[in-house]
Amino acid sequence: MYPKKELALSELEAAEDMNPGPWTDHSKNVAKAASLIAEHCEGLDSEKAFVCGLLHDIGRRTGIASVRHIIDGYNYAMSKGWDEAARICLTHSFPVKDIDADIGKKDITDRQYDFIRDYLNNLEYDDYDKLIILCDALADANGFCILEKRFIDTTRRYGIYPFSIERWNKTYEYKDYFEKMTGRSIYMLLPDIEKCIYL
Template sequence: MFPDQKIALKELEAAGALNPGPWTKHSYNVALAAKRIAAQCGHLEEEKAFVCGLLHDIGRRTGVAALRHTIDGYDYATAQGWDEVARVCLTHSFPIKDIEADIAKKDVTAAQYAFIKQYLENIEYNDYDTLIILCDALADAEGFCLLEKRFVDTTRRYGIYPFTVERWNKTLGYKDHFEGIMKRSVYSVLSEGEKGTKNWFLV
């Protein structure tokens, strides 16, 4: 299950009041990217993609966090009965299904670490998981951007880790996957509509 768009927007607004920051604008742009790509893929629901994008970082409602925001989001969405949102809250930070491949600080308890590790080992990603992972990289607080820009920004912020290149390659692979379905470039899809607004980078 997942909430409708109006509820999801209210949830994001409330979460932003609890923990103000650019993450809410980023979340909205992830949602827009996910909806636009889903619209070009016959097997994906636009509203579900939009809502999952809006709420993928909802765990940040509890405050500034690194890895912990994934499990906080999972727990919050699960408590609301939104199992499909809970899923992307946990999967969106892991282009590679390995908790040790995450580059963020492991600010979780031992029990939370064990849960995330087991969850990732026992799940098979679906196209909503990989869509939100991709859109998380395609969107920042200002709008849409080239994956290469996000990769550079992330590397400057976190440095180079053993899994850095593999994470990039996985994300690029997800881009290739959706472009194969759509028969067109992700960037051309994202550049359509709402041109000239502050929420969009034309690429």
């Protein structure tokens, strides 16, 4: 279950009031990218893709956080009964389905660590998990961007980690997957993506 688009937008606005920052514009762009790609994929619902993209970082409503925003988002969405959105809150940070492959600071308790680890270990990613992971890398606060720019941006901010290359390769794998589904380059579906080269 997931909320209607209008309610999801309202939730993001309320979250922005609680913790202002570029993460909300990023979330809107992830939502747009996911919806645009889903429109060209048989079996995917573009509204569900939009809502899941919009709420993937909703855990940031509680303040500045690293890995904690994943579990905060999951818990918040579950408290609303939005199990499908909650799942995306948890999976979107893991192109490599391993909690230790995340590049963020482990600002979580041991119990939360164990929950995320077990959740990932007992889950097979579906197309929405893969799509939001991909779109998380295709969108920043300014709009859409090519994967290489996004990867360099995060590397400049966080540095190189043991799983960095594996994360990039898995994201490219998802890009290839959706390009086969849509029959075209993903970049062709994202308006004005070329602007990211000149910003």
